[in-house]
Amino acid sequence: MSRNNSPSPQSAHSNSLPHAPRFSVIIPLYNKEAEIEATLRSVLAQTLQPLEIVVVDDGSTDGSAAIVERIDSPLVRLIRQANAGECAARNRAMSEAHGDYFALLDADDTWKPTFLEEIAALIGEHPECGIYSTAFDIHSPTGIVRGNCPTSRGVVENFWQESMSRYVTIPSASVLPRSVVEELGGFPVGMKMGGDQYMWIKVVSHHKVCFSPKALCNYSMVASNRSSAIYTPERTPFSLEDFLLPPYPSHKEDLWRGEFIAKCAIGKALTLTAKGDSEFGHRVVRNFGYTRHYRRGLIKLRLLLLLPRPLRPTIHALYNRLAWRLAHKGL
Secondary structure, X not given: XXXXXXXXXXXXXXXXXXXXXOEEEEEEEOOOOOOHHHHHHHHHOOXXXXXXXXXXXXXXXXXXXXXXXXXXXXXXXXXXXXOOOHHHHHHHHHHHOOOOEEEEOOOOOEEOOOHHHHHHHHHHHOOOOOEEEEEEEEEEOOEEEEOOOOOOOXXXXXXXXXXXXXXXXXXXXXXXXXXXXXXXXXXXXXXXXXXXXXXXXXXHOOOOEEEEEEEEEEEEOOOOOOHXXXXXXXXXXXXXHHHOOOOOOOOHHHHHHHHHHHHHHHHHHHHHHHOOOHHHHHHHHHHHOOOOOOHHHHHHHHHHHHOOHHHHHHHHHHHHHHHHHHHOOXX
16 A cells, blocks of 8 residues: 655644654445444544544445535545445545554444544554554444453454454454555455455454454444445455465464454355355355354354245344344343
């Protein structure tokens, strides 16, 4: 990701702490008319202000872009492009940004006021890491619950193993150093689901993750136009199969890496199979059936593939609703 050489925006709201990291907030935008203003206001309310907020409108057909234009702040910069997908929009924003750290934020999520301040503290303590992230709260149809995240602060010992049962990184609670993005490349263009997980795998294969258990991000499950609710076939050269290893490598780190990749692939396949993409589901069963630690997901995928296509969305939705309620009752 090459650095844009145009002058950095200047503002009275620039980072006030000495030697504070220069954050560029990266927001891909597509039809989030009801949410984007609250998202931007949460960034402008940060105790540590970013260098800039780069919003890439990815061909929205509603009034999202107009709302961004009405925000009265010199930090906000709107870039318009024809619809190319969330990954392409993130990459465009990063290529246009001036900061040394890319703070990712979805257009329907928000930050609590000290999010960037806490990330800056993590960077100061562990400058060698490739991802910096925090815990988050989930705003669901049944209320607000704390995301199932690690409880320790600092460098995550084994991201792959930890991520099998907890959320270590989600886009809206994560920050990437520019140097890491330039080293490894951006998000997988054309991948409509799992693009963030693809990026985490690339980064964590070479760098450590630093985490704070403070819940400083609000992740919305109730926003309009959720990407998982929209299905169109992917047209991309990228796939989670790009990271396939021998099923049972001898090194413990590689074993857990393989398990995490299988979990990501099976999770994506469950959604796509429920929407009728049997070919994708069967391919994932063939390539990732080696998993030992995500057998429940694999069994669920196999059962879903046995159902007639018209029944799959209903059965899948019922299962997910039941699993969510049981999980948050402690069962």
